[in-house]
Amino acid sequence: MAYIEVKHETRKFIQGDQETIANHDISFNVDRGQIITILGPSGAGKSTLLNILGGMDNPTSGQVLIDGTDIAQFTAKQLTTYRRQDVGFIFQFYNLVPNLTARENVELASQITHDARDVDETLRLVGLADRAKNFPAQLSGGEQQRVAIARAIAKNPKLLLCDEPTGALDYQTGKQVLQVIQDGARQTDMTVIIVTHNGAIAKMGDQIIHINDAQVQSIQQNPQPTPIADIEW
Numbered sequence: 100m101a102y103i104e105v106k107h108e109t110r111k112f113i114q115g116d117q118e119t120i121a122n123h124d125i126s127f128n129v130d131r132g133q134i135i136t137i138l139g140p141s142g143a144g145k146s147t148l149l150n151i152l153g154g155m156d157n158p159t160s161g162q163v164l165i166d167g168t169d170i171a172q173f174t175a176k177q178l179t180t181y182r183r184q185d186v187g188f189i190f191q192f193y194n195l196v197p198n199l200t201a202r203e204n205v206e207l208a209s210q211i212t213h214d215a216r217d218v219d220e221t222l223r224l225v226g227l228a229d230r231a232k233n234f235p236a237q238l239s240g241g242e243q244q245r246v247a248i249a250r251a252i253a254k255n256p257k258l259l260l261c262d263e264p265t266g267a268l269d270y271q272t273g274k275q276v277l278q279v280i281q282d283g284a285r286q287t288d289m290t291v292i293i294v295t296h297n298g299a300i301a302k303m304g305d306q307i308i309h310i311n312d313a314q315v316q317s318i319q320q321n322p323q324p325t326p327i328a329d330i331e332w
């Protein structure tokens with residue numbers, strides 16, 4: 100059984116008399132431990148889909164089975180537990196707490212889960228052991244994003260969701276961050292979903308889901324993902 104099964108997922112937003120269909124009849128499967136990329140232009144519906152997978156939003160219709168359980172049917176309380184225990188998030192703009200050190204930012208996440216990873220070991224994993232006492236403002240963009248990755252991974256999530264994780268970074272730093280995400284995934288057996296509008300980055304996925312105009316345009320199996328060192332954009 101696939102770890103994620105999205106079946107006919109649709110999300111409509113209604114504002115006044117205007118209806119926007121952000122996701123229309125979306126279906127795909129993801130195996131446990133896969134890295135998949137969701138590729139599409141601005142406004143295609145990628146973030147909407149990621150929010151639904153992360154339990155931050157509910158679809159209007161359809162099923163979102165995670166490990167066999169339909170989270171589309173979850174109550175608000177069940178969704179909170181799911182987000183807390185099972186999901187790590189990485190966003191374009193890091194979202195670190197500015198008055199906490201790198202270590203404290205990571206600790207914050209590890210404290211709310213049962214099965215957290217060791218904070219110092221996780222900082223080592225992202226190559227930031229020696230910056231643990233620094234505040235976000237004392238770190239570069241790439242380092243801040245690595246703290247955000249450590250924070251997400253420290254929860255030991257089953258699912259890591261990344262929304263344009265390199266969107267605010269330069270080319271070289273962006274590649275380092277992708278490498279950290281990939282290494283983290285391979286070492287922890289997380290399932291990873293990366294949203295991007297960048298076709299070159301999408302090639303790091305074991306599966307590339309092309310989304311356009313709210314719909315799945317194609318699903319490309321990618322048995323030989325491009326090594327990050329070889330990705331160029």
Ligand SMILES: Nc1ncnc2c1ncn2[C@@H]1O[C@H](COP(=O)(O)OP(=O)(O)OP(=O)(O)O)[C@@H](O)[C@H]1O
Pocket residue numbers: 112113114119120121139140141142143144145146147148296
């Ligand atoms: N809360 C909302 N209320 C109304 N419309 C929304 C809402 N969230 C998203 N939309 C609309 O749904 C569509 C898809 O948006 P979404 O943010 O999912 O796209 P995206 O592919 O992630 O785009 P981007 O790459 O620019 O972030 C857009 O037309 C957007 O305006």
